[in-house]
Amino acid sequence: MSIEVNNIHKSFGSFEVLKDVNLRVEDGELFALLGPSGSGKTSLLRIIAGLELPDSGTIRLNDEDATKSAARDRQVGFVFQHYALFRHMTVFENIAFGLRVRPRETRPNEHAIREKVGKLLELIQLTPLGDRFPSQLSGGQRQRVALARALAVEPKVLLLDEPFGALDARVRKELRRWLRHLHDTLHVASVFVTHDQEEALEVADRVAIMNHGRIEQTGAPADVYDNPANSFVYEFLGDVTLFNGSYVRPHDIEISRDTNLNPAAVLSKVLYVGAAGGVVRVELRREDSGVVIEAEITREHYRELHLQVGDFVSIVPRHMKVFAS
Amino acid sequence: MITTSRTRVLRAEPTWLRRSLIGLALGLTLLFIVLPLAAVFIQAFDKGWQVWQAAVTEENARSAIMLSLMVTGISVPLNLFFGLTAAWTIARFQFKGRNLLLTLIDIPFGVSPVVSGLIFVLVFGAQGWFGAWLADRDVQIIFAVPGIVLATVFVTFPFVARELIPLMQSQGSDEEEAAIVLGATAWQMFRRVTLPNIKWGLLYGVVLCTARALGEFGAVSVVSGHIRGATNTIPLHVEILYNEYNYTAAFAVASLLSVVAVVTLALKKFLEWKTREDNG
Amino acid sequence: MTAGYSTRFTRRNSVAGSSKSTWFKRPGILPGFWPAFSYSVLYLTLIVLIPLSAVFLKAATAGWSKIWDTISSPRVVAAYKVTFGASFAAAVASVVIGFLIAWALTRYKFPGRAAMDALVDIPFALPTAVAGISLTSIYAPNGWLGRYLEPLGIKVAFTPLGITIALIFIGLPFVVRSVQPVLEDADHEIEEAASSLGASRWQVFRLVLLPAFRPALLTGFALAFARGLGEYGSVVFISGNLPMKTEIAPLLIIAKLEQYDYAGAAAIAVAMLLASFLMLFGINAIQGRSRRFMETKLS
Numbered sequence: 001m002s003i004e005v006n007n008i009h010k011s012f013g014s015f016e017v018l019k020d021v022n023l024r025v026e027d028g029e030l031f032a033l034l035g036p037s038g039s040g041k042t043s044l045l046r047i048i049a050g051l052e053l054p055d056s057g058t059i060r061l062n063d064e065d066a067t068k069s070a071a072r073d074r075q076v077g078f079v080f081q082h083y084a085l086f087r088h089m090t091v092f093e094n095i096a097f098g099l100r101v102r103p104r105e106t107r108p109n110e111h112a113i114r115e116k117v118g119k120l121l122e123l124i125q126l127t128p129l130g131d132r133f134p135s136q137l138s139g140g141q142r143q144r145v146a147l148a149r150a151l152a153v154e155p156k157v158l159l160l161d162e163p164f165g166a167l168d169a170r171v172r173k174e175l176r177r178w179l180r181h182l183h184d185t186l187h188v189a190s191v192f193v194t195h196d197q198e199e200a201l202e203v204a205d206r207v208a209i210m211n212h213g214r215i216e217q218t219g220a221p222a223d224v225y226d227n228p229a230n231s232f233v234y235e236f237l238g239d240v241t242l243f244n245g246s247y248v249r250p251h252d253i254e255i256s257r258d259t260n261l262n263p264a265a266v267l268s269k270v271l272y273v274g275a276a277g278g279v280v281r282v283e284l285r286r287e288d289s290g291v292v293i294e295a296e297i298t299r300e301h302y303r304e305l306h307l308q309v310g311d312f313v314s315i316v317p318r319h320m321k322v323f324a325s
Numbered sequence: 326m327i328t329t330s331r332t333r334v335l336r337a338e339p340t341w342l343r344r345s346l347i348g349l350a351l352g353l354t355l356l357f358i359v360l361p362l363a364a365v366f367i368q369a370f371d372k373g374w375q376v377w378q379a380a381v382t383e384e385n386a387r388s389a390i391m392l393s394l395m396v397t398g399i400s401v402p403l404n405l406f407f408g409l410t411a412a413w414t415i416a417r418f419q420f421k422g423r424n425l426l427l428t429l430i431d432i433p434f435g436v437s438p439v440v441s442g443l444i445f446v447l448v449f450g451a452q453g454w455f456g457a458w459l460a461d462r463d464v465q466i467i468f469a470v471p472g473i474v475l476a477t478v479f480v481t482f483p484f485v486a487r488e489l490i491p492l493m494q495s496q497g498s499d500e501e502e503a504a505i506v507l508g509a510t511a512w513q514m515f516r517r518v519t520l521p522n523i524k525w526g527l528l529y530g531v532v533l534c535t536a537r538a539l540g541e542f543g544a545v546s547v548v549s550g551h552i553r554g555a556t557n558t559i560p561l562h563v564e565i566l567y568n569e570y571n572y573t574a575a576f577a578v579a580s581l582l583s584v585v586a587v588v589t590l591a592l593k594k595f596l597e598w599k600t601r602e603d604n605g
Numbered sequence: 606m607t608a609g610y611s612t613r614f615t616r617r618n619s620v621a622g623s624s625k626s627t628w629f630k631r632p633g634i635l636p637g638f639w640p641a642f643s644y645s646v647l648y649l650t651l652i653v654l655i656p657l658s659a660v661f662l663k664a665a666t667a668g669w670s671k672i673w674d675t676i677s678s679p680r681v682v683a684a685y686k687v688t689f690g691a692s693f694a695a696a697v698a699s700v701v702i703g704f705l706i707a708w709a710l711t712r713y714k715f716p717g718r719a720a721m722d723a724l725v726d727i728p729f730a731l732p733t734a735v736a737g738i739s740l741t742s743i744y745a746p747n748g749w750l751g752r753y754l755e756p757l758g759i760k761v762a763f764t765p766l767g768i769t770i771a772l773i774f775i776g777l778p779f780v781v782r783s784v785q786p787v788l789e790d791a792d793h794e795i796e797e798a799a800s801s802l803g804a805s806r807w808q809v810f811r812l813v814l815l816p817a818f819r820p821a822l823l824t825g826f827a828l829a830f831a832r833g834l835g836e837y838g839s840v841v842f843i844s845g846n847l848p849m850k851t852e853i854a855p856l857l858i859i860a861k862l863e864q865y866d867y868a869g870a871a872a873i874a875v876a877m878l879l880a881s882f883l884m885l886f887g888i889n890a891i892q893g894r895s896r897r898f899m900e901t902k903l904s
Binding site: 338339343346347349350351353354357358359360361362364365368403407409410411413414417418420426429430431432433435436437438439440443444445446447448450451452453454475478479482498501502505511514515536539540541542543546547560561563564567572575576579582583585586587589590591593594 | 634635636637638640641642644645646648649652653654655656657659660663702705706708709710713715717721723724725726727728730731732733734735736738739740742743749770773774777778806831834835836837838842855856858859862865867870871874877878881882884885
């Protein structure tokens, strides 16, 4: 089911959370809403789910106007940031909830419910934990239960609010890959909210970058990374350093021992070398202006250069970006 | 609490001081708080079990007990229902006047029991707002059971709401929103998600409300008229017996209320522990 | 039960910037706002607001001169003095004793600590009339303690001292329960920092701990004081009700009612209500200030 967001405005009191937001998510797409906290991404997600009503604008699901329809009629699955698992129900009963509250005519019988929940437990790899209560699960397990609960009602759209926000770094990476894999099997249009650009770029088919209640840019991860629409997007998607008033990524700064080869090169002094990690971080001070610049080079290149603190090298930027302010 | 030996070194008072402070605190608790409770039971059974039994089963005592139970049985459900609606409104929605509503709910706690009775006399009493109108229709509220119910409802008004509001606010509305998104109706959401989450806090509020309804003295005293066998609640009956110098009987009936108080405290501990367990 | 209540209302409201609101716009999707809101307001109006307004209207219709005559008559003034004096003395005593009890409960481990913690709530749960007759029997001249105090020249029952003792019983749990959470949350590192800087145990207590507990102590004091002003059941037996000497203000309301002087009763009541609302207003101000104090301490 496709999602279309047209001219959505939303304010809380005098604070405008969303300003004329437009967006289209195609059926089967895995879509990320990326932005800093306070950018309005969670409000947008809640409006799509029907958990919040927009001040103006429309939401169209499957090309039908759903702005006025109730959350329970929208056939959306929503995964809350803090999971919102029913604390007094077992994992099994949590997942079964959406089936048990159906009107009598469409409610599956007990056998069908057991079968369905069993399958979902298998899918989230928690079959042995069906009788546990949410408080007895780890964060990652709770997240998967929340997902299974949302999937049990066979939603046409899956919405996830900061799905990995409350987890520690290792579990995050693991679940991220698992979500991508899950999406590829289910192929339900999914939208997730995140403030972590790495997460959004790695997992999503397409990304919308939000700031101050507006969408700054929408596109495929590689697309927005290589062709950022403005300085906000450029800065938000990765580290930047300023070079003659333009933006450069640290890994786009070339360091060379040859100090008079290129006329564009600038003579700089090495201030610091951080050689722990996959890339080597170098801090340099330009001899002409005294401005400090950060660069990232590969370990291989670092070994070739034999960089030492106090050395003089020449630096040349590649792919500089200039944005109209 | 002092747990590790490291903190103990820096933060401990000398042993003699610690022991004196503990002793003093214990002594003062016993003197000011425990002694009055103990005195009730000791004097209730002063003249033996049979005298106690006679005092609490005597006809006027029985009718006082029945009246108190009836008044409690009416007041508590009323305030329970109000507590639920008020907590749902305040803990789940943002609206103008929310803080005002919250403050107004607390008013009965700040009003003297005697004034709580007085206000109903001013409204329904012989010279009150509706006094003449009620007299014409031969309806009596003051110095009758309806007045006692009204005064009790007023005095116990905030108990359930005050337990539920902070509890529901700390739980947040995520679970209820999840239930709605998953297709639950309002009633299904309330019965399957809200109610199980708040049940211990709700019960605690009901226990406090019940204890206060059974034991209320000042407000009820003003509106009751002290008619033996008709408008005497348990505390009023205690007062009458005491003023007639029938001390043993007074303490015997008072011991019933004291048992309620002790049970209330035990339930309080139990329910606090349950709530913590559910939300911890 | 009562204390520390308003400090618990914080978490949910700050989420998603939803602290502002508008009439006629239902925030979010949860059902039942209008029925629940309407019923709550209706019930509140019928049970609390209308009856309570009766006392103000009654006093107002009687006119200022009548109000003034009533509350300035010597017997009423004497009753106010007894009520305020005993409530104040009892609140002060409750603060001292209550702080000591709370300190022992939170700082020390000793046998019977859990029982003592539970027993502190007795005055909340014990009906006031029961407490009243019990205290009287203890402190009467031939009572358990009274018979030993009498030869020493200390008369408790049927004197202002008796009223004060009854109000200490009523006020103690308010102080203990106000101070206890603050003592439990007290930052141990601050104490340790002070000790490591060379402060003696007494200096740490006086200069570091006590200032941090002051708002809670004030709250406990105000709660105990306000409760004392209106207290009836536990006092009326032990006070002896001698006009001009041990008569309390609530008792005068009953006396006026028995003479069918509704306006006079209303006048005394209005003065009492204003006093206790003023106290509650003060409590809110103290709690607001201490909350800000805690916040600045955290940030």
